[in-house]
Amino acid sequence: MLNELAILGELMEGPKTGYQLRQAMENTLGHYRKVSFGVLYPLLTKFEEQHYITLKIDDSPKRKKIATISEKGKSKFRQLMLIKVPENAYTDDIYRIKLDVMQHMSINQQLVVIKEYRNFQNKLLMDIDMKLNHLKSKNTKDHFYAQQVVKLRQKEGYVVLGWLDEMVHLITEEGQHGKTS
CATH class of the missing domain: 1.20.58 (Methane Monooxygenase Hydroxylase; Chain G, domain 1)
Known part of the structure; x- marks a missing residue:
């Protein structure tokens, strides 16, 4: 739930690269709480398969993938925001993410x-x-x-x-x- 909510919440603000998503999560969770690209990119691929986002390669020399949230992704984001946060080692992190993206x-x-x-x-x-x-x-x-x-x-x-x-x-x-x- 933590990574899914963070990614969809950040994409509610506009299209982002994987690097930008990682930076946004670090801003919310702290410098030493980095999500690895080995977790991030497979999750973006999964979200694309579920039609929560679209991934497009930009025209820059680095050929960056840009993620954009879909209407189905916005609905999934709102659904995740309404789920009661489980009490475990990640409870505080999930609340911090919710607090960061609750303007939506x-x-x-x-x-x-x-x-x-x-x-x-x-x-x-x-x-x-x-x-x-x-x-x-x-x-x-x-x-x-x-x-x-x-x-x-x-x-x-x-x-x-x-x-x-x-x-x-x-x-x-x-x-x-x-x-x-």
Whole structure:
């Protein structure tokens, strides 16, 4: 789901090469989270076979393949955006992708994505509180350092919640950033 959503979401903004898609995913997920071209290009071929995109070779000397989303691909993108994000090692990444491309959804759908991500963050924070209480009951040097790492995760969670509040404000109050294309 992660790569499919990222690729289709980026193509909602306009045609792109594989390199441009890879760069866009890196911008969203972070510098060290590169999708390999060995994953990207077979996925583009699969999307073309499923009629989600068209691939055309441009006239440049490098003969780059340009991917363009089709109406069927736009429909698939919207379908992926509405799917509940599974809780696993990629949950946070999928939410980041959804947040990056949600301008192609209605404001109400954008707010649903934010609410679901908020619920996920609150669930993580509850788990962190339980871990901290457990670690506090142990009073050793090893547990002190483990507590500090868990507290770091806790602070990250609170930062995300604050950011989500800002996004809701930007989308609902200012409206300008929440417009769909």
